[in-house]
Amino acid sequence: MDPLVRKQIMNLSSQLDGVDLVAKATAMIPFLREKADETNSLRHPPEEVRLRLKTDGVARLWQPKRYGGAEGGLIEGADILREIGRGCGSTAWILAQNIMHNLMLANWPQQAQDEIWAGSPDALVSGILIPGIGKAVKCDGGYMLSGRWPFVSGCEIADWIIFTGECVIDDTAEKKELHFVLPKDQVNILDTWYTIGLRGSSSQDCVLSDAFVPEHMAVTLDDLKGKGSSPGSKVNTGWLYKVPLYSLFGCYIGSAALGVAEAAVDYFLENARKRVSTASGSSVSNFTTQQVKVAEAKTAVLAARQLIYSVLADAEALFKRGDISTVEDRTRYRAIATYAGKLAASAVNLVLDAGGGGVIYERNPIARCVSDVTVAHRHITQNWDVNASTYGRVLLGLPCGVDALAD
Known part of the structure; x- marks a missing residue:
């Protein structure tokens, strides 16, 4: 990445509190319309769009302030996505994942949040939440995760990806649904996204085969139900993280x-x-x-x-x-x-x-x-x-x- 762009992104880490991210989304509309044909042709947003999402910080609406995020309101999220959708449907579809998955990540243990955000507060996070597809096996220090997941929107421009998988995690032998987050470079992305619409949303299939996921990079489905009892709730205590x-x-x-x-x-x-x-x-x-x-x-x-x-x-x-x-x-x-x-x-x-x-x-x-x-x-x-x-x-x-x- 260009050092100047990286500097802009890192500077945002101390600036998003109070920034009007809705206005930034509105200002992107002409740019996104100009890039829409290329986005559809590539079947993922071009590099200029990826960098604009990062430098403008719109995906960080609900990122904790500890990492420079805005910790904004719920209606602001709808405003941002509507504005981006007016510019490019595919980019808005991806951004919906990025914004929501940042909110999800606030429920992970602090160690996981630090690993993802401390050095790269602009990280784009994609994911797929379909239950019952992935299979995980408990191992020393974490899990071995395998599966093939469809519809992983934005996977090609993401930095991290969230997957779901069933796993036996205690002596009851009962399978529980877990959510795992991995760096994109550990994921095999298949070229499957040939569709009649949202062509630029990069909603490819993704494959993992016995990928090791450290224990601190996984949470249970119950941790994401908004009860304020997730591992991340110990450090993210605001109302937003109980949604x-x-x-x-x-x-x-x-x-x-x-x-x-x-x-x-x-x-x-x-x-x-x-x-x-x-x-x-x-x-x-x-x-x-x-x-x-x-x-x-x-x-x-x-x-x-x-x-x-x-x-x-x-x-x-x-x-x-x-x-x-x-x-x-x-x-x-x-x-x-x-x-x-x-x-x-x-x-x-x-x-x-x-x-x-x-x-x-x-x-x-x-x-x-x-x-x-x-x-x-x-x-x-x-x-x-x-x-x-x-x-x-x-x-x-x-x-x-x-x-x-x-x-």
């Missing part, structure tokens, strides 16, 4: 996708105000059908934003009071975020329907928005049937059925 991570992940994945949807609506409006029908020669903006569709699309993205922000405002108020979340809280957070995702996807489909033949061309930025949201909407946190049924079970007095959301 139930899994229940809010959908808000941030959804915010990245929402930014793409908002961009699609804006692109459409910009074009429709000056567009003339090929068949009639009339201004398209005079057509009632266009007026209704654009009104519905704009209303959908505004409503989606309000739903996501309502969840984050409720959660932030809860944890600032020193309370803890219930199972009903956590499943409700997921369900509302997923419903917001439905609205965002509907807005993009409305724009697609209203856009005419011009939307089918790759040169039209709306086309990329359509393909990116189509892929984003397939994420598990955006699956309405899955998340609605979980919330519905709890409302009906049944167990939620999802370990990551249960007590």
Whole structure:
């Protein structure tokens, strides 16, 4: 890395407290749009984008102040991801992982945090949280981890990657789900990410075969449930580090996708105000059908934003009071975020329907928005049937059925 760039990054370690990271994200939009074609072509962000994410510090919103992080609020995270999504959906998708995984890492033992952040506070952390894929075996001083994990977004520009794996860790012979963090250079990245959307998100498959992970680089699923009892809670004592991570992940994945949807609506409006029908020669903006569709699309993205922000405002108020979340809280957070995702996807489909033949061309930025949201909407946190049924079970007095959301 260029020494000047490294100096800029290291200087941020004492400057992020009070920095307006949302404004930095907004300022990146023109740059990200300029780089979007290259990002999609490479199937990962180019080096200039990776360095911009580091120098602007946007991934460090929830990094502890001990390492120069901002320890910002929950709504700021949604704001940042929406703005980055307006610039480039693939980059926003990666940043959602980077921001959330920094928050996760604050639950690891201090030794692990020091190893990752003390010398490189700008580290980008990717990961995949699908349970039951990886297999780990306890050994002297740590674990031997093996597996193949799909959808590891941002893996090619990451410095560290989090994987999940099942392991027997005590005499009960019961398998428990652990989370492991490893340097990217220990990971075999397979070239599998050929998709119809989010092409630049570098969501490749990753493989490990008996990779040694020191004991201090692993935590249990229970450590990430937001109870304030994780190894990292001994040094990170603020309200932010008691947040139930899994229940809010959908808000941030959804915010990245929402930014793409908002961009699609804006692109459409910009074009429709000056567009003339090929068949009639009339201004398209005079057509009632266009007026209704654009009104519905704009209303959908505004409503989606309000739903996501309502969840984050409720959660932030809860944890600032020193309370803890219930199972009903956590499943409700997921369900509302997923419903917001439905609205965002509907807005993009409305724009697609209203856009005419011009939307089918790759040169039209709306086309990329359509393909990116189509892929984003397939994420598990955006699956309405899955998340609605979980919330519905709890409302009906049944167990939620999802370990990551249960007590």
